[in-house]
Amino acid sequence: MNQVYLNGEFLAADQAKVSVFDRGFLLGDGVYEVIPVYAGHCFQLDGHLQRLQASLNGVRMGNPHSDKEWKSLIAELIELNGGGEQSLYLQVTRGVAPRDHVFPEGVTPSAFAMSNPLQAVSEKYKKEGVAAITLPDIRWQNCNIKAITLLPNSLLKQQAQDAGAAEALLIRDGYLTEGAASNAYVVLDGIIYTAPKDEKVLPGITREVVIALAKKADIPLLEEAVSEAQLKQADEVWISSSTKEVLAITQLDGEKVGMGVPGPVWQQIDALYQDYKEDIASWQ
Numbered sequence: 308m309n310q311v312y313l314n315g316e317f318l319a320a321d322q323a324k325v326s327v328f329d330r331g332f333l334l335g336d337g338v339y340e341v342i343p344v345y346a347g348h349c350f351q352l353d354g355h356l357q358r359l360q361a362s363l364n365g366v367r368m369g370n371p372h373s374d375k376e377w378k379s380l381i382a383e384l385i386e387l388n389g390g391g392e393q394s395l396y397l398q399v400t401r402g403v404a405p406r407d408h409v410f411p412e413g414v415t416p417s418a419f420a421m422s423n424p425l426q427a428v429s430e431k432y433k434k435e436g437v438a439a440i441t442l443p444d445i446r447w448q449n450c451n452i453k454a455i456t457l458l459p460n461s462l463l464k465q466q467a468q469d470a471g472a473a474e475a476l477l478i479r480d481g482y483l484t485e486g487a488a489s490n491a492y493v494v495l496d497g498i499i500y501t502a503p504k505d506e507k508v509l510p511g512i513t514r515e516v517v518i519a520l521a522k523k524a525d526i527p528l529l530e531e532a533v534s535e536a537q538l539k540q541a542d543e544v545w546i547s548s549s550t551k552e553v554l555a556i557t558q559l560d561g562e563k564v565g566m567g568v569p570g571p572v573w574q575q576i577d578a579l580y581q582d583y584k585e586d587i588a589s590w591q
């Protein structure tokens with residue numbers, strides 16, 4: 308049985324129980340992280356723990372663990388689940404209290420971590436790219452916080468799936484923000500554009516890696532939002548996330564993007580990304 312971590316204990320997933328009064332359950336009052344594990348090592352763990360702290364700060368919630376404690380319990384959880392490739396999920400909620408919108412006082416936040424199988428990115432998707440549709444960004448004003456309240460994202464992703472697409476690319480005030488569960492990139496005349504880090508997008512950890520790799524390889528990249536009109540003219544469109552890595556969008560709203568196959572700039576970035584992923588010593 309898959310082992311999970313809950314409030315100081317490691318136990319079999321089916322033995323882990325939370326109270327019905329947990330504010331995560333009643334109010335969606337919590338934040339989370341998803342971290343890929345390669346060969347038993349967490350990819351970009353410091354970045355994920357920093358973002359977890361930023362999300363907690365954003366919702367005025369205490370962190371139940373120091374970074375040292377998180378690192379130690381994460382290492383134990385990875386080991387208990389057999390090492391290798393995993394997708395780790397961390398969640399902190401405001402804890403157990405009588406239902407009330409106002410924050411409870413003196414309540415310890417609930418800490419939960421689980422490991423899921425990390426699905427390798429499909430070779431077909433890498434070779435052919437995937438389809439996306441554009442949809443209005445119906446989410447809230449604090450998309451930089453990785454909150455567990457994912458109902459808008461879930462509705463958007465379902466709409467994409469119903470349309471036979473892998474992702475929804477979100478438009479707010481005429482500009483591309485990101486995907487329902489990914490950051491987005493557009494290549495126009497050899498320049499990569501991705502929306503700047505503000506409250507309209509999640510500061511993706513994969514996005515940081517892509518930016519650093521592009522910089523190192525002298526591929527021009529601007530942290531600037533592109534308009535919906537520019538998106539429709541793009542030579543290449545990509546998405547990125549911890550579990551999907553960097554994927555080319557080759558069909559958008561039923562039309563081909565560029566030549567309808569993953570483009571040359573994506574090929575370059577993907578090759579750099581794969582090399583970086585392999586070189587565990589460089590990201591430890």
Ligand SMILES: Cc1ncc(COP(=O)(O)O)c(C=O)c1O
Binds near residue numbers: 341486512
């Ligand atoms: C809305 C949103 N944007 C961006 C990302 C990508 O973030 P990361 O690269 O840290 O996985 C995710 C990941 O799930 C997401 O849900």
